[in-house]
Amino acid sequence: MTALLSRYAECMFWFGRYTERAACLARILEVQASFSRGARTEAADWAWIVRLYDDSERFFQTNPSANSRNVIRFYASDRENPGSIISSIHAARENARTLRAMISTDLWLQVNSFYNRFRNLPDTAHAEARIAQTCEMVKKEAYAQLGVANATLYRDAAWHFYTFGVMIERADQMSRLLDVRFAQIPGAAHDEPGELGDYGFWSVLLRSAASLQAFLRIAHRHRDPDTVARFLIFNRSLPRSIVFCVAEMERGMNELRSRFEARSTSTAHQRIDILRETLSEAEQDPRLIERLHSFNDMIQRQLIELSNELAYTFFDAQRPSSPAAMGATTGQSQTQTSSQSQGQSQSQGSS
Amino acid sequence: MGQISSVDLDSGKGLLGNYDPGRIYCELLGGSDRSTLKFPDLWRILSDLDIEELRARATDATSELLDLGITFTVYTDRDAIDRILPFDIIPRVIPADEWRTINSGVVQRVKALNLFLHDIYHDAKILKDGVVPEDLVRSNVNYRTEMRGYEPPCGTYVHIAGVDLIRDRSGQFLVLEDNARTPSGVSYVLENRNLMQRAFPDLLEGVAVRPVSDYGARLHDKLCEVAPPGAGLDPQIALLSPGIYNSAYFEHIFLARQMGVPLVEGRDLIVENDRVFMKTIAGLQRVDVLYRRLDDAFLDPECFNPNSMLGVPGLMRAARAGHVALANAVGNGVADDKAVYAYMPRIIEYYLSERPILQNVQTHICREADALAYTLDNLDKLVVKPVGESGGYGIMVGPKSTASEREECAALLKANPSNFISQPMIELSVSPTLTERGVVPCHVDLRPFAVTGKETWVLPGGLTRVAMKPGSIIVNSSQGGGTKDTWVLEADAR
Numbered sequence: 001m002t003a004l005l006s007r008y009a010e011c012m013f014w015f016g017r018y019t020e021r022a023a024c025l026a027r028i029l030e031v032q033a034s035f036s037r038g039a040r041t042e043a044a045d046w047a048w049i050v051r052l053y054d055d056s057e058r059f060f061q062t063n064p065s066a067n068s069r070n071v072i073r074f075y076a077s078d079r080e081n082p083g084s085i086i087s088s089i090h091a092a093r094e095n096a097r098t099l100r101a102m103i104s105t106d107l108w109l110q111v112n113s114f115y116n117r118f119r120n121l122p123d124t125a126h127a128e129a130r131i132a133q134t135c136e137m138v139k140k141e142a143y144a145q146l147g148v149a150n151a152t153l154y155r156d157a158a159w160h161f162y163t164f165g166v167m168i169e170r171a172d173q174m175s176r177l178l179d180v181r182f183a184q185i186p187g188a189a190h191d192e193p194g195e196l197g198d199y200g201f202w203s204v205l206l207r208s209a210a211s212l213q214a215f216l217r218i219a220h221r222h223r224d225p226d227t228v229a230r231f232l233i234f235n236r237s238l239p240r241s242i243v244f245c246v247a248e249m250e251r252g253m254n255e256l257r258s259r260f261e262a263r264s265t266s267t268a269h270q271r272i273d274i275l276r277e278t279l280s281e282a283e284q285d286p287r288l289i290e291r292l293h294s295f296n297d298m299i300q301r302q303l304i305e306l307s308n309e310l311a312y313t314f315f316d317a318q319r320p321s322s323p324a325a326m327g328a329t330t331g332q333s334q335t336q337t338s339s340q341s342q343g344q345s346q347s348q349g350s351s
Numbered sequence: 352m353g354q355i356s357s358v359d360l361d362s363g364k365g366l367l368g369n370y371d372p373g374r375i376y377c378e379l380l381g382g383s384d385r386s387t388l389k390f391p392d393l394w395r396i397l398s399d400l401d402i403e404e405l406r407a408r409a410t411d412a413t414s415e416l417l418d419l420g421i422t423f424t425v426y427t428d429r430d431a432i433d434r435i436l437p438f439d440i441i442p443r444v445i446p447a448d449e450w451r452t453i454n455s456g457v458v459q460r461v462k463a464l465n466l467f468l469h470d471i472y473h474d475a476k477i478l479k480d481g482v483v484p485e486d487l488v489r490s491n492v493n494y495r496t497e498m499r500g501y502e503p504p505c506g507t508y509v510h511i512a513g514v515d516l517i518r519d520r521s522g523q524f525l526v527l528e529d530n531a532r533t534p535s536g537v538s539y540v541l542e543n544r545n546l547m548q549r550a551f552p553d554l555l556e557g558v559a560v561r562p563v564s565d566y567g568a569r570l571h572d573k574l575c576e577v578a579p580p581g582a583g584l585d586p587q588i589a590l591l592s593p594g595i596y597n598s599a600y601f602e603h604i605f606l607a608r609q610m611g612v613p614l615v616e617g618r619d620l621i622v623e624n625d626r627v628f629m630k631t632i633a634g635l636q637r638v639d640v641l642y643r644r645l646d647d648a649f650l651d652p653e654c655f656n657p658n659s660m661l662g663v664p665g666l667m668r669a670a671r672a673g674h675v676a677l678a679n680a681v682g683n684g685v686a687d688d689k690a691v692y693a694y695m696p697r698i699i700e701y702y703l704s705e706r707p708i709l710q711n712v713q714t715h716i717c718r719e720a721d722a723l724a725y726t727l728d729n730l731d732k733l734v735v736k737p738v739g740e741s742g743g744y745g746i747m748v749g750p751k752s753t754a755s756e757r758e759e760c761a762a763l764l765k766a767n768p769s770n771f772i773s774q775p776m777i778e779l780s781v782s783p784t785l786t787e788r789g790v791v792p793c794h795v796d797l798r799p800f801a802v803t804g805k806e807t808w809v810l811p812g813g814l815t816r817v818a819m820k821p822g823s824i825i826v827n828s829s830q831g832g833g834t835k836d837t838w839v840l841e842a843d844a845r
Binding site: 002003004005006007008009094097098100101157256260314316 | 587594595600601603604607608612613614615616618619629630631632633634636
């Protein structure tokens with residue numbers, strides 16, 4: 001059996017990551033746009049999205065204020081922002097283009113038509129009044145992309161790298177959302193323990209995480225911040241919980257080792273073990289809610305370290321020589337650094 | 352069903368009612384003597400179709416091409432623009448007897464090309480015997496000294512050949528050009544057939560057309576045949592592409608998928624101890640045969656263009672050490688050069704002691720004084736082509752040129768005569784083609800694909816390119832040409 005090319009493994013990883021990112025981002029914008037209208041002033045605050053992705057520096061370079069118009073443009077249609085929806089869809093498609101010899105035709109069709117559909121939207125589709133519908137379309141298409149991948153991709157080593165990409169991104173998005181949203185619990189100090197102060201706030205948070213309905217089913221009588229946080233982090237049946245994502249990655253790593261003769265997976269395995277331990281300690285901690293920020297910081301750092309380890313072990317990336325350079329700092333969403341553009345200047349190469 | 356006679360041609364009814372190729376050879380109707388139809392069944396089916404129906408089916412087929420991304424890609428700074436090669440929905444048909452001639456002619460030609468290449472990179476007998484001028488070969492920019500003394504497996508240099516054929520007014524097939532480097536277009540042959548099967552199941556019904564779908568499997572078999580001796584029973588084959596920015600990237604994907612082999616780029620490969628490896632998640636893995644779709648110049652920065660980022664340093668060392676086979680071989684460009692082309696009939700006779708089965712188009716080699724004088728005197732009648740160019744660029748079509756274009760051409764000719772050849776204007780055959788003006792005769796050529804390991808196999812069919820601009824005879828895709836499905840019939844023409 002021919003082993004998977006390192007470059008393809010990397011493209012699969014980023015294809016999954018960017019697709020998931022487009023879905024998460026579209027959902028967050030959609031929920032914000034739908035629930036900010038007519039809401040109290042803090043709900044109409046769009047600046048939290050800039051904080052969510054740690055983009056303040058880049059954002060305020062070109063935008064004087066974080067009003068709805070600027071935030072929507074920055075995250076929907078700004079090609080200069082590598083974390084925008086258009087950049088994510090584009091990056092997913094360019095990775096898929098490289099992968100076309102491996103992925104199913106059905107998946108390529110979806111990727112291609114999704115990108116063309118978004119790119120051909122009129123400017124008016126990004127106006128505040130229309131952005132909720134636009135983002136709903138993006139979310140549906142991105143989910144369709146994940147669905148077609150699920151239904152048609154051959155389950156070889158490449159599939160596992162795709163899964164790593166989706167799951168790392170999903171866990172990172174969840175952790176960010178918890179971090180930023182729990183820092184702005186309205187009137188947190190005054191609430192009775194065990195009560196959700198502002199039902200609207202919590203339902204928006206759960207909607208942003210695509211988890212409201214599931215939460216209502218299992219925790220209808222315990223709508224307090226601690227239950228919400230634990231649900232989103234630890235619930236093993238919630239496909240968006242951090243524990244779920246880590247468990248999927250662990251399963252993938254095991255298969256990679258046992259079925260696909262992958263290179264020594266031990267360091268990558270260790271990174272997943274560390275994540276799992278962090279989660280299991282946190283689950284035991286009755287006062288987790290008080291140190292949620294440091295917990296999330298740790299999770300995000302460990303996700304970055306796992307992502308980097310995949311690059312060193314499987315994607316033929318150079319491991320940095322100094323230990324200092326290996327330390328991860330949390331911040332903006334990770335982006336692909338491989339030389340995708342290599343060769344554009346020598347675009348001919350053959351007749 | 353009654354016999355279709357020539358009377359129907361003039362009836363003025365149906366899709367083909369106004370179709371008139373005049374005295375030019377028509378692929379559907381035959382020569383100018385049209386007392387009997389060449390393909391009566393097909394003629395009848397086409398005649399019964401309504402033009403709106405045909406247009407609707409053509410539109411469906413085109414949008415399918417775009418959705419499937421069967422495109423060649425033009426990159427700008429900002430974006431990738433996917434263009435499809437225009438697809439004409441009316442097939443070009445070749446009866447079995449005509450195909451037999453093409454098939455044996457192409458096999459003969461490829462055999463001669465391989466013997467010629469082996470000779471010029473070894474004893475160079477043909478040069479010593481004065482059959483081909485020595486400087487034409489040795490000073491050719493595509494002559495690679497690195498290939499001297501190298502023995503390719505099976506003696507094969509031209510693993511994949513595309514021999515461009517045209518048909519003159521009498522219906523005779525002539526070779527216009529040999530493509531012995533990295534001929535492209537075979538993916539369209541297979542995809543066009545897929546499209547036809549979906550758009551026109553009724554047209555294919557009851558007509559025994561030879562299949563083209565096994566091309567990938569055949570190619571894979573042939574490439575296995577040329578694997579180095581140590582490769583074992585299941586050699587590792589990979590397709591080396593310049594990457595997603597290459598305009599033929601779709602074809603690279605297509606062929607890798609058809610063969611079930613990895614599509615690699617230079618950066619995926621590494622040469623260690625004169626052996627080629629690809630970087631995988633399981634570490635380095637040996638590669639035995641590289642079907643490379645990358646020009647010689649970019650292949651190995653150690654030997655050729657030192658700035659190439661697309662190639663693999665040390666690849667030539669590995670090839671010369673016999674640890675990897677390159678298909679096609681390096682240095683083939685000297686054999687498909689437009690100047691060497693003129694000598695092909697003599698090259699065939701020299702090595703094979705056979706008469707060429709397919710004739711050349713008459714060619715004047717402007718490096719020779721007589722030919723230059725003749726060319727300069729007859730610029731208005733000749734087609735002047737620069738040698739060593741590809742893609743239909745720099746061609747001066749005399750009968751369609753302006754006086755100033757001819758003056759410009761004459762100046763170029765005088766400045767550097769050995770850079771040019773000239774040929775008489777051949778009236779390419781036509782085939783009925785759906786255009787904005789209805790179904791009209793458009794000029795076509797044919798590129799059959801030959802695959803060679805130990806022996807040569809020719810894909811029954813090939814790429815029919817059609818000049819869709821009114822009056823144009825340049826069928827090249829970069830010059831606005833389109834393609835047609837090409838049907839080789841099991842049966843002879845009637």
